[in-house]
Amino acid sequence: MQRFLFLFLLPILAFAVDPEVAAKNAQTFGIWTLVPPIVAIVLAFITKDVILSLFIGVFSGTYLISIANNGVFTSFVKGFISIVQRIVGSMADSWNAGIILQVLCIGGVVALITKMGGTKAVALWLSKRAKTGISAQISTWVMGLFVFFDDYANALIVGPIMRPITDKFKVSREKLAFIIDATAAPIAGIAIISTWVGLEISLIKNGYELIGVTDINAFGIFVETIPYRFYNLFMLFFIVCTAFMGREFGGMLKAERRARTGELHSTKSRMVDVEDKTLEPKEGIKLQSSNAVIPLLVLIIGAFVSFYFSGLNALQGEALEKATANPFTFETFRETFGNADASVALFQSALLATIVAIFLGIYRKIFSVKEAIETWVKGWKTMIVTIVILLLAWSLSSVIKELGTSRYLVDMLSASTPKIVLPAAVFILGSFISFSTGTSYGTMGILMPLAIPLANAVGVNSGLEGDALHAYMIVNISAVLTGAIFGDHCSPISDTTILSSMGAGCNHIDHVQTQMPYALSICAVSILVGYMPVSLGLSIWLALPLGFLAVVLLVRFVGQKV
Structure with missing residues (x-):
């Protein structure tokens, strides 16, 4: 203990x-x-x-x-x-300053897109293509994936827009709240461009500095963790399975069967609908999907271009000569992205997307220059x-x-902790902390510096080295990031859980009670089919298909037809 x-x-x-x-x-x-x-x-x-x-x-x-x-x-x-x-x-610190600026700037871009009605236009486009209860659920899921850049934006945008569609096809408010919640933090946490990525790569970089590694590319490590984010990936797949197979279990089964009779709510009091009215587009403005698509494409493409040239400028000697001679090979992209300054690259792309969004809004007479700047600044305030x-x-x-805490812990635990136990233990503890506090960010900040030095020491003492040690480190880092999301996902005091209930117009306790069995089930799959087998040396490319198969079997044999 x-x-x-x-x-x-x-x-x-x-x-x-x-x-x-x-x-x-x-x-x-x-x-x-x-x-x-x-x-x-x-x-x-x-x-x-x-x-x-x-x-x-x-x-x-x-x-x-x-x-x-x-x-x-x-x-x-x-x-x-x-x-x-x-x-x-x-x-x-220049790195930290870059992280702060890109987080604030992306928050500004999100506000501009919302104000222009771009995200709402995309959601309405999706909603018109929903013809059945299955397509209504999948459209909500797709909309959640589209709002990948921020979990708050997801909860506040998707619910109010998709609610009339799911109501039309008698999908319970509990199921709508679950889909919103399960595509908020899980997708924002693994998106390479989001309001989360600055925090995540900063924690990774600082964690590696604790073990004396200062030249690590934190963004590259972040990308490598994505296949190991078992809970995120399995949960996103789980939503699709329940929709297409028409099977549910636990409290959600009762809620869905009740909804089919036309009773979309439980008998408990309903949540008040929540929308940020200050970012609503003005009446009479034509809603166009391009108001969201163009700035987001600029943000994404600009980030990739910034990563490329930032990394290219950092290359020296033979590596630079190879990159110059073969600028578009996979090896060149790997080298340039591996040496890029992520904090600067993301800030540059976010600033460029801001300029494009403001120009687009003014050109289409959605807002004035003054209103655009005020909206952008309001977006900054949301990230404070x-x-x-x-x-x-x-x-x-x-x-x-300075206290030497990590050194003390590593000396005490590195020789006695089995390597198979550590990733699962980190995941569970991260889940416990985030469930109890209702915050993914705080959990990552508290737990990340433990996982990196401890995983390094445990791996070395277990005889791992080179690529094997690096892979083991990646597994433990992903366990921190994913465990924090799982605990936050099912916590009744989590802000995103509360916002998902509000966005769906669902009683909050109903949402928590119906979502909990699903979250715990995917948590079990993540540990038993993901973290433990991978810790024993199973290839990630075998663990992922096995995990997806386990999710299908879970829905098929535990779930019942609605």
């Missing part, structure tokens, strides 16, 4: 700390190095407020460092001053919470690194 307790202790980093200082602190403080992450996690459970929890976690660490050389009361002042210095230092979490996570990580 003690081993599993230690498995979910940690956070992230931003400053260069002398390894000798970290090693000395780890030896000096011993088990006390665990205080900051324990404080952050325990407070997150108690208060349900990840920002307050991270702040106090940072302060406990700065106080601990200060008290070694100062008095009890003096350390309070020095600890507070140290927090300010670490936050400022985090913002001053993400930025605050990032800054505190970076600060907490710098404290963790």
Whole structure:
């Protein structure tokens, strides 16, 4: 039990700390190095407020460092001053600044697209092609995939637009809420262009710095984790299976059978519909799908172009000569993308998409320059919470690194933790934390720095090296990112779960109760067919088909015909 307790202790980093200082602190403080992450996690459970929890976690660490050389009361002042210095230092780092800017800018692009009515137009286009209950569910699923760039946008846009269609074909509000929720965070978490990717690649980069690797391409690692995001992929496939096979189980079966009689709601009170009216397009404006498609294509294509040239400028010597001689080969793309500065590339593409979206909106007389800028800034404001979490996570990580927490944990656990257990344990603990706190972001920030140093040490002690060790690291990183999404997906206090209920016009408790069996079932498939077999050496390209087959069998033999 003690081993599993230690498995979910940690956070992230931003400053260069002398390894000798970290090693000395780890030896000096011993088990006390665990205080900051324990404080952050325990407070997150108690208060349900990840920002307050991270702040106090940072302060406990700065106080601990200060008290070694100062008095009890003096350390309070020095600890507070140290927090300010670490936050400022985090913002001053060029990589972190790029991450902050691209997260804010993508938030602005999302707001502009919404204001222009582009996403609504695409949704209406999809809804007109729904002819049956199956096509209504699949159209909702496709719409959820289309709004891949942000989970909040997904919950607030898809529900109100698709609700009349699913109502028409007697699909229960619980099923609609489930489809919305299951295509919000799961798709945003694996999309290579989204409001999530900045946080995820930042955590990966900082986690690798904890083990002394500073030249890693975090975006490349992020892309490599996508096939290992078992819960995300299996859940997205599960929705399609239930729709086409017409089978459900648990509370959802009762809800769907009730809906077929014309009673779309349960007898409980209904949720109030929620839409962001300030971003609604003006009345009389022609809704055009191109208002969303054009800026998003610019964002995606611009990101790929930026990655290519950013990486090309970073190449030197023989690698540069090969890339110049053969600019469009797979090897060249691999080298350029592997050496690109993701934070700058994503910011550049987001800024270009912003300019295109503003120009398009003005050209089509949707809004004035002033209104466009105000909308863009409003989009930035929606991302402030993400930025605050990032800054505190970076600060907490710098404290963790200086205290030598990861070194202490690795020395204690690396020789005794079986490599097959670690990915599943990280996934489960990530799920538990995010379920209890209702936040994926905070869970990733708290847990990621543990998974990377611990996976590295456990892998090395298990005899892994080279590509095998790298693959094992990827599995554990994906376990953090996916476990955080699973717990958040079925948490009753999660903001996306609440927004999905509201967007679907569904009673919130009904949504949670009907979704929980589905989430737990896919969680079990992810662990038993995904993380554990892959940890034993099974190829990911065998694990994925087996997982999809397991999902089909689950729906076929556990589910019943509606």
